[in-house]
Amino acid sequence: MLFLEVLLFAIIPLASSQFFSPTQGRELWRIGETKNIRYNIKFTQYTIALWQQALAGGAANLGPVIFRRSPREPFLSWLCSNMPTIDTETHTETDEGPVKGFEWEVQTYELDLDSSNVFFFWLFKGDPSAQGNQSAPGMSSAFFNITDQPVPSSSAVPAPLTTTATTATDGAAPASTSHLSETSAETKSYSYQRSGPVEMG
Numbered sequence: 001m002l003f004l005e006v007l008l009f010a011i012i013p014l015a016s017s018q019f020f021s022p023t024q025g026r027e028l029w030r031i032g033e034t035k036n037i038r039y040n041i042k043f044t045q046y047t048i049a050l051w052q053q054a055l056a057g058g059a060a061n062l063g064p065v066i067f068r069r070s071p072r073e074p075f076l077s078w079l080c081s082n083m084p085t086i087d088t089e090t091h092t093e094t095d096e097g098p099v100k101g102f103e104w105e106v107q108t109y110e111l112d113l114d115s116s117n118v119f120f121f122w123l124f125k126g127d128p129s130a131q132g133n134q135s136a137p138g139m140s141s142a143f144f145n146i147t148d149q150p151v152p153s154s155s156a157v158p159a160p161l162t163t164t165a166t167t168a169t170d171g172a173a174p175a176s177t178s179h180l181s182e183t184s185a186e187t188k189s190y191s192y193q194r195s196g197p198v199e200m201g
Contacts, residue, residue, distance in 0.1 A: 017041050019121065019141035021101070027144045029106045030151065037067075038101040039141075043125050044071045052111045053118040053143060061116075064109045065128045067102055108146060117145050 020038040022029075029035060037048075050063035108119075124130055124138030 017139055019123075019139070022121075022142050022144040024142045026142070029144055029146050031106050031108070031146065031148045033106045035104050035106060036101060037104050037121065039123065040100065041123060041139075043069075043137075045069060045127070046123055046125050047128050047131065048121055048123045049128075049131055050109070050111070051120055051122050051140075052108075052116050053120060055116045055118065060120075061111060062132050063111050063119075065131065066104060066121075068128060070127070106146060113146065113148060117147060118143050119146055120144065 018040055020040070021036060046069055047065055048067040049065045052061040052063055054060060111119075120143050121141040122138060123140070124133070124136045126136055130136040
């Protein structure tokens, strides 16, 4: 697969353009989940692709195109501009305003999850043929992690109850003492402490 240097200083700033989801909190997404990708952009024609960040940094693996918006034909644009705007749950069907988001099923396609679990979206102006062209205006989302592991179980195993009996030697009634043995488990999680792609203000 093709690897390209991600030169953050070469990204052309886009006024009032940004991703709202994924957030900057390095979210953990599980394969098969459905995520609502949200953003703001002024382009009427653009493409969004999934990229895989190299763990060593400085490079990214180009992934598949997951979303594309193309402009309408002139007549259809005129027709829509003379009709009431119909707002749907995921996008706006007019050329006056851009699509604001879409639902995406989390998956890695042919990208190797074993080589890196760090991903981001790359939105760029134009059609998919501009994929990887760093001179094309574009912006990146925050990094997010993808895992194929199931959600950890939160059920706890009851601690065993141990009872021991002691017998008095002076003729007194025997007394019994109960001891509760407790067990605990510590879970540690690790995250990559690296800066994500630059958000365009």
